[in-house]
Amino acid sequence: MTVTADERRARILQVVRDLGTVRVVDLATRLGIPAVTVRRDVAALADAGELARSHGSVALPDSGTNARHDRVIGMLVPTVGSYFDEVIAGARAAATAAGARLVLGIAAYEARDDRAQVERLLESGVDGLLLTPNWQPGDPPHHPGDQHWLAELPVPAVLVERKADPGSAAAELDAVGSDHRHGVLLALRHLAGLGHDTVLLAARADTWTAHQVRTGYAEAVPLLGLRTRPVIDMHRPGAPTNIPDPEWVAQQIAEATADGVRAVLVHNDQDAIQLPPLLRIRGLRVPEDVALISYDDVFAALAAPPLTAVAPPKKSVGAAALELLLRRLDGGAGLPAYHVELLPALKVRTSCGGDGGA
Known part of the structure; x- marks a missing residue:
C-alpha cells in the first residue's frame, strides 16, 4: 500500500517525539524510507515550524536547538x-x-x-x-x-x-x-571614451561566464556604435588540445592593428596577463600601441603593466x-x-x- 506524504511526516514526527534529537540518516533507516524522501519531508516539516534541523539531525522546535x-x-x-x-x-x-x-x-x-x-x-x-x-x-x-x-x-x-x-x-x-553583460559594457564604454571606435574581444568559449561575456560584447558593440569584429577564440581553432593559445591570440591582435584596431578586451586575467610580452615581441607596446582590459580582476593588478580590469563583485x-x-x-x-x-x-x-x- 502506498504511504502518503502526510502519513510519512506523521511517522517522522512520532519518532522524533519518542527519541528527541535524531539524525536524518537514522530516521530513514528506522522508517525504511529512502533518505532523499526523508530529507524532503524533514524540510517541509521544518518550513512548517514542526521540526528544527541542525547538523544533519532533527528535533522538536521546543527542544532548545538553536537552528540558525x-x-x-x-x-x-x-x-x-x-x-x-x-x-x-x-x-x-x-x-x-x-x-x-x-x-x-x-x-x-x-x-x-x-x-x-x-x-x-x-x-x-x-x-x-x-x-x-x-x-x-x-x-x-x-x-x-x-x-x-x-x-x-x-x-x-x-x-x-x-x-x-x-x-x-x-x-x-x-x-x-554578477551581471557580466554590464561588466563588458563598462569596459567597452571606457575604451570608447578614450577614442577607440573598435574593440576586439578575445575570450574563452568553455565556461558559462565566457558565454555571458561574449553575449555582453555582442549587445554592447552596436549599443555604443563601435565597429563589429569577430571574436578571437583563446583556444586556437583546429588545435589538438582545448588549451588557450596566447601566441595565437597575440598574432591575431597584431594582424588586427593593421586595420586600425588599438583596443582589446580579454577574458580572463590568466590569459590577458600573458599578452603584453607576446605583443612586445611583435613590436606592439601596452598601452602605447594597444589598450588592454582584462575580465575577472583576479591577477590583473600583478601584470606588467598593471591591467585595467572588469571586477565582478565576487565576495x-x-x-x-x-x-x-x-x-x-x-x-x-x-x-x-x-x-x-x-x-x-x-x-x-x-x-x-x-x-x-x-
Missing part, C-alpha cells in the same frame, strides 16, 4: 584557486557571522559530476546548498533533461554565479550572480547567496524566488592609457 546558529551549508564550486576563491571567502565570512558552518564540494569543469558531489554533501547532513553547476555554453539549453534533480533537492538551494534558463527545472531556484556574490539561503531556511519557503544580479566595477590601471576620467 548551528547550521551547515554545503557549497559546490567548479574550481578553487582563482575566481571562486573570492566567492567562497565571501560565503564563508557571511556563514561565520551567522554562526553557520560552510562545507565545500568541488565538481571540476572537466568531470561534470555536479549531482554526485551534491549527493555527497547531502549525505554529510547539510541544511542548505549553494550551487555553481558546470553548465557549458552549447548545452541545449544547459541540458534541461539533466536538471530535474535540482528541482527535487530535499533542502533549500541557491544558484551562485549561474542563472537557469526560463522554463528549465532550475528556473525557480533562488540565484545570486559580495558569495555573501549575498549565503544570506539569502539563511533567510530561506528561516522560514522563507512561501516567498517568491529571488534572482539577484550584482554589478561589476571597472578598476582603471595603466594598461589602457588615459586616467579613467573619460
Whole structure:
C-alpha cells in the first residue's frame, strides 16, 4: 500500500517525539524510507515550524536547538584557486557571522559530476546548498533533461554565479550572480571614451561566464556604435588540445592593428596577463600601441603593466547567496524566488592609457 506524504511526516514526527534529537540518516533507516524522501519531508516539516534541523539531525522546535546558529551549508564550486576563491571567502565570512558552518564540494569543469558531489554533501547532513553547476555554453539549453534533480533537492538551494534558463527545472531556484553583460559594457564604454571606435574581444568559449561575456560584447558593440569584429577564440581553432593559445591570440591582435584596431578586451586575467610580452615581441607596446582590459580582476593588478580590469563583485556574490539561503531556511519557503544580479566595477590601471576620467 502506498504511504502518503502526510502519513510519512506523521511517522517522522512520532519518532522524533519518542527519541528527541535524531539524525536524518537514522530516521530513514528506522522508517525504511529512502533518505532523499526523508530529507524532503524533514524540510517541509521544518518550513512548517514542526521540526528544527541542525547538523544533519532533527528535533522538536521546543527542544532548545538553536537552528540558525548551528547550521551547515554545503557549497559546490567548479574550481578553487582563482575566481571562486573570492566567492567562497565571501560565503564563508557571511556563514561565520551567522554562526553557520560552510562545507565545500568541488565538481571540476572537466568531470561534470555536479549531482554526485551534491549527493555527497547531502549525505554529510547539510541544511542548505549553494550551487555553481558546470553548465557549458552549447548545452541545449544547459541540458534541461539533466536538471530535474535540482528541482527535487530535499533542502533549500541557491544558484551562485549561474542563472537557469526560463522554463528549465532550475528556473525557480533562488540565484545570486554578477551581471557580466554590464561588466563588458563598462569596459567597452571606457575604451570608447578614450577614442577607440573598435574593440576586439578575445575570450574563452568553455565556461558559462565566457558565454555571458561574449553575449555582453555582442549587445554592447552596436549599443555604443563601435565597429563589429569577430571574436578571437583563446583556444586556437583546429588545435589538438582545448588549451588557450596566447601566441595565437597575440598574432591575431597584431594582424588586427593593421586595420586600425588599438583596443582589446580579454577574458580572463590568466590569459590577458600573458599578452603584453607576446605583443612586445611583435613590436606592439601596452598601452602605447594597444589598450588592454582584462575580465575577472583576479591577477590583473600583478601584470606588467598593471591591467585595467572588469571586477565582478565576487565576495559580495558569495555573501549575498549565503544570506539569502539563511533567510530561506528561516522560514522563507512561501516567498517568491529571488534572482539577484550584482554589478561589476571597472578598476582603471595603466594598461589602457588615459586616467579613467573619460
